[in-house]
Amino acid sequence: MLTPQVYFDSFKMKSLLKYFVLLFCLHFNDGSQSFRCDYTYNPIVRGWFKHIVVPANWYDARLRCALEGAVLASPTSNKMRTEITKFINVSGNEEACTEIFTGIHATFAKGAYISVEGIPLSKIPQFWAPNEPDNKEDKESCLTLNSNGDLADVSCDTTRPFICYRAVDSKKRINECGTIDPEYRLDARTNSCYKFHTVARNYSRAFFTCYAEGGHLAVINSDTEATVLKELFARYPGGHMLGNFWKDVAFVGIHDWGERWDFRSIHGKTLVETGYGTFSGGEPNNFTPGEQCGAIYRSGKLDDLWCDRPAPFICEKDPDYPDVCRAETDE
Template sequence: MAETVYYLFILLFIKSVLQATDGQKQEKHFRDDYTYLEETNSFYKIHMMPRSWENAKKRCLLEGATLFFPELSIEADVVLDHLKKTLSLSASIHVGISSLLTKGVFITVSGDALRDVYNAWAPGEPNNYKDEEDCVVMRSDGKLMDAKCANKLPFICKKTKIEMDRKWNEECNSPYLDYEYNEDLGRCYKFHLYPRSWKDAVETCDAEQAYLAIINSQLEAEHLVNITANAPKDKIKGKYKRGIVHLGFIYDKTIGDWKTIMGETLEQAGYAEWGNNQPDGGVNMNCGSMFYNGQLNDVSCEVYRFFFICERENIFRSILNNK
């Protein structure tokens, strides 16, 4: 009887959670680290780690969003108010406006002419000081200034609800539609067809609320091999290394052993099948990968670009399947 009550409680709890997460659009949800603002019908995430304008733009794109710029004065007011309430400080932020394509012609990251959106310049701006200011920042009073693109500042990423209303990845409980759920493993995976360095691959997965894939079993190794075999890799042109896929493990010098990005040794994680004579790179090959056949390999963390696989969990679906 007690066991029956326990499972009933678990199922009711999962049902209530799934009702809150399934069909996120009705609940005005993009990602759990974004905040929905009713006045603008959009989602925002404040990034306090300063970045250059280009890297801020890149980070927002990786998250499936865009570098914020105010479309109307009311949006500027609402977002600034949210910024001040959230952080209790006044700081200039990068906004998604620049003149990088044509000097002196400012356009948004969405391709809008500045005259068609919010354009309240501070007095004397833009001034292109020393001919070095091609990017735009917004001060705490809402006024715009041109500035060096290399300046590192906080920034905000934005996703409109109109974009979110289009589709949702129900199986992976995610806005990223190209993740595919594997029933046997209870996880979602995405094979990235844009080769990156290991460090850039880690950032890309993190931006998608995922992590660089970790092999926890022979079954998972076989699944990653199948994902890799079925990916249209041969269509990708350019300079990058073939035959290898980045994975989420790295050499830990403090213990003299390889560990996953979750902190386990490969043996603890459940899979440590190295390729012939691997690892063989010494001090310069401290990051992890696998050959297309699933055997592990060491690679440089920054020099070479490879394909990679991101992994994320849908915990509630996994619990349901286990019941």
């Protein structure tokens, strides 16, 4: 029979072993061959694909892929062209010639087409749809790919589905927050990961950014979490943020639902239910009016802010979401 001391030592040894196994998995198994499980690994092109079927304009598609740690996919080789076209016709109707946006564009200079990775069109296999390219009304600077593998030029402001792609040999590795983004840091007090965005965006774009990164605008659930965000905010003095905007307040995940003073979290809970509702003195005041989106002062207290004006913002991420998967390779 084990003595209490021997039992304790055995338990401690097992705990240490689990800790080192976790570290081993983090540094070796979740390396450059691991990525988000909402992407599918393709061994033919040695990369990860995600087909986003909700149409977006080209600029939002490019941004969405970049925020997810990928690029807007382009048929930069015959292999890529073949694999991308497999995603396009989800209905199975080959006559539909459904189009998706590619990462090939001429938004920097008219007619100077390159992929988002910087590959010029002259180095990309070109199979054009009938009567394309035509640069209709001199407004078509983005390329689509249809289910036949043919390219066409369209306006970048139109909307199409798209595919994000991440090469398996990318150097960035998955961190403790389950992301390749090193700016997300895990805080042991809340077991959540946070990122402070110094590039100001309006509330809608801030929400979009956090969502694409696998998180959400930070929702404060306790005084402790308010302290965590206050300390995070303190790391970013106003002088470290570029642009003409208010730098002492940052968007978080609460807003007024339109019924005056009914502030709730982006997950639908009242501030009482979330566990934190301490506003700064005199707030909320719906100044001028139109302040229907929630923010946090450097003091850690809440404020109501204009939704349509840019501000820095804080994203929160569950370290276990999205799930991380390892590429099935022969290596």
